[in-house]
Amino acid sequence: MLCYCPAAMESLSAVERGALVVSVEHHPLPLFTLRLRVEAPYPSVHPGQFAMVQAPTTLEPYLRRAFSVFTLQRAGESVGEGLELEIHGKVIGPGTAALAAAVPGRTLRLLAPLGRGFDLSGGGRAVLVAGGVGSAALSMLAEELVARRVEFDFVYGGRGQSDLAHGDRFGELARASGGEYFPVTEDGSHGERGLVTAPLSRLLHQGRCQRIFTCGPDPMMKAVCSLAEEHGAAVQAALETPMGCGYGACLGCVVPRRDGGLALCCRVGPVFDGREVAW
Amino acid sequence: MAIDPSAVDLAVELAGLRLANPLLSASGTFGYGLEFGALTRLEHFGGLVTKGLSLEPLVGNPPPRIAETRGGMLNSIGLQNIGIEAFVRDVLPGLADYPAQVIVNLFGYSRDEYARLAERVDGLPGIAAIELNVSCPNVKRGGIQFGHDPDQLSALVAAVRPTTSKPIIVKLSPNVTSPVELGLAAKDAGADILSAINTVVGMAIDSRTRRPLLATVKGGLSGPAIKPIALRIVFDVARGVGLPVMAIGGVESVDDVLEFVLAGASAVQVGTALFRRPDTVEQLVEGLRQRLAGDGVRSVRELVGGVELGGSPP
Numbered sequence: 001m002l003c004y005c006p007a008a009m010e011s012l013s014a015v016e017r018g019a020l021v022v023s024v025e026h027h028p029l030p031l032f033t034l035r036l037r038v039e040a041p042y043p044s045v046h047p048g049q050f051a052m053v054q055a056p057t058t059l060e061p062y063l064r065r066a067f068s069v070f071t072l073q074r075a076g077e078s079v080g081e082g083l084e085l086e087i088h089g090k091v092i093g094p095g096t097a098a099l100a101a102a103v104p105g106r107t108l109r110l111l112a113p114l115g116r117g118f119d120l121s122g123g124g125r126a127v128l129v130a131g132g133v134g135s136a137a138l139s140m141l142a143e144e145l146v147a148r149r150v151e152f153d154f155v156y157g158g159r160g161q162s163d164l165a166h167g168d169r170f171g172e173l174a175r176a177s178g179g180e181y182f183p184v185t186e187d188g189s190h191g192e193r194g195l196v197t198a199p200l201s202r203l204l205h206q207g208r209c210q211r212i213f214t215c216g217p218d219p220m221m222k223a224v225c226s227l228a229e230e231h232g233a234a235v236q237a238a239l240e241t242p243m244g245c246g247y248g249a250c251l252g253c254v255v256p257r258r259d260g261g262l263a264l265c266c267r268v269g270p271v272f273d274g275r276e277v278a279w
Numbered sequence: 280m281a282i283d284p285s286a287v288d289l290a291v292e293l294a295g296l297r298l299a300n301p302l303l304s305a306s307g308t309f310g311y312g313l314e315f316g317a318l319t320r321l322e323h324f325g326g327l328v329t330k331g332l333s334l335e336p337l338v339g340n341p342p343p344r345i346a347e348t349r350g351g352m353l354n355s356i357g358l359q360n361i362g363i364e365a366f367v368r369d370v371l372p373g374l375a376d377y378p379a380q381v382i383v384n385l386f387g388y389s390r391d392e393y394a395r396l397a398e399r400v401d402g403l404p405g406i407a408a409i410e411l412n413v414s415c416p417n418v419k420r421g422g423i424q425f426g427h428d429p430d431q432l433s434a435l436v437a438a439v440r441p442t443t444s445k446p447i448i449v450k451l452s453p454n455v456t457s458p459v460e461l462g463l464a465a466k467d468a469g470a471d472i473l474s475a476i477n478t479v480v481g482m483a484i485d486s487r488t489r490r491p492l493l494a495t496v497k498g499g500l501s502g503p504a505i506k507p508i509a510l511r512i513v514f515d516v517a518r519g520v521g522l523p524v525m526a527i528g529g530v531e532s533v534d535d536v537l538e539f540v541l542a543g544a545s546a547v548q549v550g551t552a553l554f555r556r557p558d559t560v561e562q563l564v565e566g567l568r569q570r571l572a573g574d575g576v577r578s579v580r581e582l583v584g585g586v587e588l589g590g591s592p593p
Contacts, residue, residue: 012317016558054555059350062502063555109556111318244345244352245554247318249310251330251356252345262338262359 048117124210131216346492351502414452436468517543
């Protein structure tokens with residue numbers, strides 16, 4: 001029942017650092033991508049891990065905001081020049097608004113990498129299912145799967161075309177892996193009209209999907225997980241819950257599990273076996 | 280006037296509890312201390328107060344458990360904890376490697392449970408003091424009933440007193456008319472130290488969904504938003520009760536620490552600020568040392584209760 005045992009907890013690899021704001025790109029708003037530079041050496045970041053980013057504000061919000069690490073690259077030719085880390089977010093409140101308005105050249109506090117990312121140990125063809133800004137959690141995963149020569153399709157859903165800010169990137173990565181890219185919008189403004197479950201269902205029926213990685217709104221992930229279960233496919237879901245600290249101190253971010261227990265999203269997750277979550 | 284920072288004496292002593300510096304992590308904001316060693320240097324802590332511990336493990340409340348508000352946050356964790364036995368077995372040995380004084384925060388549903396918890400840790404040298412949690416607003420029964428009624432609090436402290444030789448800290452609730460009255464009841468029954476304040480009961484509603492932001496509807500407010508309330512209570516309790524006081528409530532800067540010390544606190548617990556930045560305690564210890572050195576203050580003890588009340592405000 002109890003998921004929180006400090007003795008059984010994996011050790012933290014996260015570091016607390018200042019991060020230089022390199023650029024902020026609006027896609028347009030409310031979607032934005034914030035590029036931050038951190039000094040070397042920096043711990044390695046596993047796909048699906050996240051960062052707690054302090055908005056350039058003092059009281060509202062007071063706490064940091066959790067974001068998936070979208071990309072991580074060397075800042076220059078040599079390792080010594082540090083790393084550039086991107087987060088992809090959506091303005092929904094004062095915290096994200098302040099981050100979208102961050103000024104290049106200023107420094108933000110950053111705690112990363114946090115949480116347990118995707119488990120890549122299983123085999124088989126994969127399908128990545130992203131809903132809107134949730135696509136950020138699948139970005140480094142898609143890169144890693146290409147590097148590991150795992151073929152995957154990428155299903156990218158949103159209300160309309162503007163929700164699919166990184167379609168070009170995910171399309172390229174899917175094709176580089178040998179797979180396909182399926183944009184889906186509820187209003188039909190881009191790609192197929194409807195929900196991500198339609199192409200996913202077809203891929204499952206065609207036997208082109210042994211495992212699913214998903215991130216997006218809860219109702220979407222719930223539907224994806226139930227399709228996966230029907231077809232006996234493995235499914236890993238990256239969850240988003242309100243987080244106070246991101247590192248296991250506040251115990252605020254619990255996720256209900258099917259066995260009746262509660263799991264800390266920031267330490268046990270944010271990636272869960274989709275069959276273990278009480279959606 | 281300025282002196283060398285290394286000459287500043289940060290050590291404090293409260294009813295026999297000696298701390299290398301006046302800064303501690305507050306209960307419920309830093310787990311059991313060991314989990315976050317990678318994020319801050321525990322050796323810089325004057326002390327750490329554990330997450331509230333009960334006789335049996337507790338799962339806590341359903342989500343959502345936290346909601347951010349302006350200048351702070353509401354929580355309704357519900358005392359999720361691993362239980363006293365797991366703490367003593369799995370965590371306490373690891374804490375022996377650090378100079379920080381370990382204070383266990385204890386929570387029970389009855390006087391007898393508090394007494395059993397206190398008795399369980401009495402013989403353990405790794406524990407410097409016990410803090411009685413009689414003011415958690417997030418559980419339906421137990422705890423808070425003792426913190427809101429002077430007679431009940433007095434009976435509780437009297438039941439715990441014979442079970443332990445360690446200093447007893449009573450953590451006061453701000454959600455009462457007279458914290459001083461509760462503090463006096465605790466003192467008369469044998470408490471050694473008071474800590475103030477626990478969270479302030481509050482609430483938040485999402486105007487779009489028209490639903491409360493917490494599953495339990497109400498929760499405990501913490502963070503900078505509650506600092507003036509905490510400062511007033513620390514001031515009143517330090518003067519009105521006559522026991523050493525540990526201040527808690529929205530501390531995030533050296534100025535905050537000094538305000539509480541001037542109001543009468545001998546030590547200061549840091550809570551919600553740790554969620555925002557995990558190395559806040561060590562930052563504050565160093566910042567306090569520099570500040571006192573710059574001001575030519577040789578010992579932080581000189582400032583305890585030193586607020587100037589004479590004359591008219593500047």
